[in-house]
Amino acid sequence: MSNSNQNINFIVRTIRVADCPDLRELWCQIYSNKSSKFKSAPEVAISIDPNGLFVAQDLSTGKLIGSCSGIKVSPNLGFIGGYAVSPEYQGQGIGPVMWKKVMDYLGDINIALFPRDQEMGEKYGKKWNFQIAKHKRLVHMTGKVVLNDDICVKNIDGITVCPITTDLLSGVIDYDSDVCNGIDRRLFIEGVINFPETWNLVAINERREVCGYCIIYSANCDVTIVGPLYADNEQLAELLVTRCLQLLPEDRLQNVKYHCWDINLKSIAIAEKFGLKLTVNRPIMYSKQTIDGKLDKIFTVSSTMYYPF
Ligand SMILES: CC(C)(COP(=O)(O)OP(=O)(O)OC[C@H]1O[C@@H](n2cnc3c(N)ncnc32)[C@H](O)[C@@H]1OP(=O)(O)O)[C@@H](O)C(=O)NCCC(=O)NCCS
Known part of the structure; x- marks a missing residue:
């Protein structure tokens, strides 16, 4: 099912092998030096959990415009990473649609993540009940x-x-x-x-x-x-x-x-x-x-x- 937020008609779906080069390209645009992603990350995600990496795609251009992974690394543990939306599409509610898909996919298991910063960590805490580990950073x-x-x-x-x-x-x-x-x-x-x-x-x-x-x-x-x-x-x-x-x-x-x-x-x-x-x-x-x-x-x-x- 497609979503429409403001003027963008997009879908959120699981990644396919053919998307991997485009996703690498997207991460290059979005992530700075501070938050780099390893080059084989999309392929490795597919091999660990073929259903855990979601992408958002603009249906009018076919371009990938966002990603969020929720990998089931074991039956009881999930990990969220790669949560990002292309800069020109940010602030239009696309991220939260991907995020919700990931949370629904992971279900009621323990989930870990590294928030980008304090502000984002507070949002994850308030809305999704994530707690910061106190003994290590x-x-x-x-x-x-x-x-x-x-x-x-x-x-x-x-x-x-x-x-x-x-x-x-x-x-x-x-x-x-x-x-x-x-x-x-x-x-x-x-x-x-x-x-x-x-x-x-x-x-x-x-x-x-x-x-x-x-x-x-x-x-x-x-x-x-x-x-x-x-x-x-x-x-x-x-x-x-x-x-x-x-x-x-x-x-x-x-x-x-x-x-x-x-x-x-x-x-x-x-x-x-x-x-x-x-x-x-x-x-x-x-x-x-x-x-x-x-x-x-x-x-x-x-x-x-x-x-x-
Ligand atoms: C973070 C990011 C993915 C959000 O996607 P987006 O489509 O721009 O999200 P929006 O700004 O439209 O979201 C609407 C609101 O929900 C908040 N939100 C987004 N995702 C959320 C989540 N998972 N949990 C709680 N709140 C969330 C947003 O902060 C925003 O809040 P505001 O209205 O108070 O500013 C995007 O800004 C981005 O790619 N940033 C650069 C990469 C990055 O920092 N990723 C996060 C790593 S922790």
Whole structure:
């Protein structure tokens, strides 16, 4: 069914694979450097939950004019992200139509999201009963990465760092699931690492057990994002992220974002060693209950689009 708000005749529908390049283009127009989206995000959303990413389309031009995703990341947890309307269409009630579709789709499960700012957070709280988690906020460590050999962990005895090859993938997925409240994120991990312009490494011990992994990916606005960086301790996290950053071409080091929890001071200290600075501090909100995962192993979150970890 189509909607008519003022003079715009539009529909809100689930995304199709053919829409992905247009959605990437739309996000480039809407999102600034502050809120970049990883390039494979539309495809990855479709693979995790084919019914969870909604787009608004102007029926007179056929153009995509907005998006909002409500991904069911597990039977009991949804995540809202990518809520945006093209600037020339904002303020005409299109966003709330998409939002309502997403809320109806997710139903009565626990939902997490990162509000853009305080004002938007208050709206989500007042109208939809989302509550801000009190014990942690997300910080954006950003800037140009300087890889300084003198200050970074170069090796750890008994630890091998290598790319996530097929034989190591299931170990990574199990490790990840243990960090993320038992959620199976195979589709997310595979989707991200198989997309062009991503880099990844895993750390394994002498028994070939995974003790951390790191993915770095390209986003819109020429931003490079580190995430997830999960590890058993800060030395492993530093080793992994240093080695992974060393794989990147120079131009990919110019505008890097590293999203971590403000309570993980060890993680902030690692980012500062690369010259990154704290630029944004955002809350996370939940509709029913806070879900943390293993906070001591989360050095950067995986994405502000689909997961609260
Ligand atoms: C936020 C955004 C998606 C809203 O879409 P929109 O079509 O412009 O929405 P409208 O302004 O027509 O919405 C009407 C009202 O409902 C509010 N509203 C919109 N979505 C809402 C929601 N999910 N919950 C509660 N209130 C909402 C709007 O703030 C506005 O309130 P106001 O009249 O007090 O200003 C759009 O402004 C946008 O793309 N902004 C840039 C990206 C961004 O910041 N996204 C939000 C991330 S948290």
